[in-house]
Amino acid sequence: MDTKTLLELLCNGKGVSGYEYTIKDTIVSAFDKYSDEISVDNLGNVLALKKGSTKEDNIKIMLAGHMDEIGLMVKDIEDNGFIRFTNIGGIDPRTILGQEVIVHGKKDLFGVVGSKPPHLQDPSEHDKAIKMEDMTIDIGYSKEEVEKLVNIGDTITIRRELLNLQGDRVASKALDDRAGIAVLFECIKELGKIRHEADVYFVSTVQEEVSMAGALTGAYKINPDIGIAVDVGFGTTPELSKSDTIELGKGPGITLGGNIHPRLRQKLTEVAREYNIPFQMEISPGPTGTDARAMQITREGIPSLCLSIPLRYMHTSVEVIDMVDIKHTAKLLAFFIASISNDSLEGLLCY
Incomplete structure (x- = not known):
């Protein structure tokens, strides 16, 4: 299954917060081929694990994209x-x-x-x-x-099905945040092509729109060394200030703010520049309102990042994204994960 087909299946499906089980099987079926282990937890999160190349004491990285819709x-x-x-x-x-x-x-x-x-x-x-x-x-x-x-x-x-606009852009309900699930799917396929030490947990979380409960319980169970939320950000439109938005087709927004670990964010931007992956900066001085916030405050605290897919008309039935941004976001995640080793982790997490 290609990534766009999965995105269309998810967006055309139904899965309001608290009732995500209706699309659970679609996600499990898609990720199962590329995962070493896959499970569904007590709250309904889908957890797909891709193991790293080392055998013991692996770093754990949790990627979270929420599957629920308003x-x-x-x-x-x-x-x-x-x-x-x-x-x-x-x-x-x-x-x-x-x-x-x-x-x-x-x-x-x-x-x-x-x-x-x-x-x-x-x-x-x-x-x-x-x-x-x-x-x-x-x-x-x-x-x-x-x-x-x-x-x-x-x-x-x-009642809305995914529509193809001009170029690589699509419009649909529920792209917030099934576009994030599509990024996770593209990323797990990318990681199949490159060596990485970390065990990577691809978590399709539940109830983000009402409580972030899925990210909280998922992060508690996994206890990752690094948590990364993949969500959507406000896409530029004529009536919005460019300083408050990110542009479609120009790569993901890398979030700056109190929820975000500064050294990890710096490393993420370095990886983007090294591999010529386009990116933008997204400012979030307070809580991000994403699963990054939930992961950050789980257990003793988890160093967290947030990547935002540019999206227009958020929380409407005609949300718009550019499929190019899905690919750029997935590649950035994959190369970032590959850059994290047991030897480098401690230095990255120091303040």
């Missing part, structure tokens, strides 16, 4: 059959009005998100964004029919 959840069924809903993860209500959705009840049910037409709104409502609590999902059934198929707590996802 979504919606049924909270009420009205007398007329309309479904009221709430959000799972950070959703801007302005982006869901008029969307096609899939209600994941006893079977998948097509529906649409609606609200009061503008013609019937009060003048005072015209310039205000419609709140989520004022929207409903219409699947076309009466309340009696809905209740046979839908329960309170069922998840809902936007």
Whole structure:
């Protein structure tokens, strides 16, 4: 399976935070061919281990990309059959009005998100964004029919499949962070071509969008020497400042900030320059809001890094990435991992 095919399968699938088990088998099937060991832990993380070339006391490096996506959840069924809903993860209500959705009840049910037409709104409502609590999902059934198929707590996802744009760019829901899973997949294939001392754990984590629980428990179990989160960063668009964004097609963003180990970050940039891999700097003075934060504060503290894939329109159903950045990010990770040895690790981790 090539990386783009895996990305399409994952993005077209469903896996809202807490319900990632629906795409677990796709990830296991893809990574199994390239792993020495693969397992699923108690929380649902998929852990694929690629062993290093040394036999004992190997360095352990954990790569984390989260497999969950933001979504919606049924909270009420009205007398007329309309479904009221709430959000799972950070959703801007302005982006869901008029969307096609899939209600994941006893079977998948097509529906649409609606609200009061503008013609019937009060003048005072015209310039205000419609709140989520004022929207409903219409699947076309009466309340009696809905209740046979839908329960309170069922998840809902936007109905969207991956689209090819021009060049190497694609648009989809859930590229945050299934693009990160694609990077991990590309990286494990790259590591099959080069020697590396470290044992590398490729962890597809759960629940990043709501709690980072998967990275916390995964890092506790593995207790790695180095943790690296692979997530997405804000891609440059006309309305955003270039200083706050990273550009598509120009390589991953290497994060600078309090969550990031300075010597490891310096080594990462040196490797990028050595192998002519394009990269950008991403500033995150506070918590990164990624699995890097969770890994950093696990156990006694794990030296951590964060690599960000440039992505436009984050947390919408039309997120956009450039597949070139997937390849650049994976190569940088692979060469960085190959550069870490038992002899060099202690010096890199010193402050």
